[in-house]
Amino acid sequence: xxxxxxGLFIGRTRHLSRHHKPSSLGLTSRIKSFEIGDKVAxxxxxNVKNIPHPRFRGRIxxxxxxxxxxxxxxxxxxxxxxxxxxxxxxxEKAQS
Numbered sequence: 001x002x003x004x005x006x007g008l009f010i011g012r013t014r015h016l017s018r019h020h021k022p023s024s025l026g027l028t029s030r031i032k033s034f035e036i037g038d039k040v041a042x043x044x045x046x047n048v049k050n051i052p053h054p055r056f057r058g059r060i061x062x063x064x065x066x067x068x069x070x071x072x073x074x075x076x077x078x079x080x081x082x083x084x085x086x087x088x089x090x091x092e093k094a095q096s
Contacts, residue, residue: 032088034071038063039094042073042086052086060094 034040041060044051061075061084070087 032091034063034066034088034091034093036063036065040071040073040091041094042075042084042090043092044090050087050090052084052090056082056084056086 039060039062041058042052042056044054044057055077056075059075059077061073064072064074064083066072067085070085071091073084073086073091075082075084
């Protein structure tokens with residue numbers, strides 16, 4: 001019988017709880033908007049249901065498109081360019 005994953009938080013909640021402390025989010029953090037080409041930082045916070053994968057935590061990328069209420073962010077990792085779908089709650093404008 002093979003060992004299988006039970007999701008991001010099952011079995012490893014103690015490790016991830018340090019990085020993703022639930023907090024009360026105000027209205028201004030929920031209605032953020034970004035333009036295509038903006039530089040943003042991926043900062044998981046608040047809602048643990050739709051957080052991006054922890055490997056993208058703190059990465060800076062550029063907004064490629066808007067998809068529903070989320071944004072597609074292009075992030076450079078090593079020699080690859082990855083596209084990540086991130087809700088606006090978990091994005092912040094990057095310092096230029």
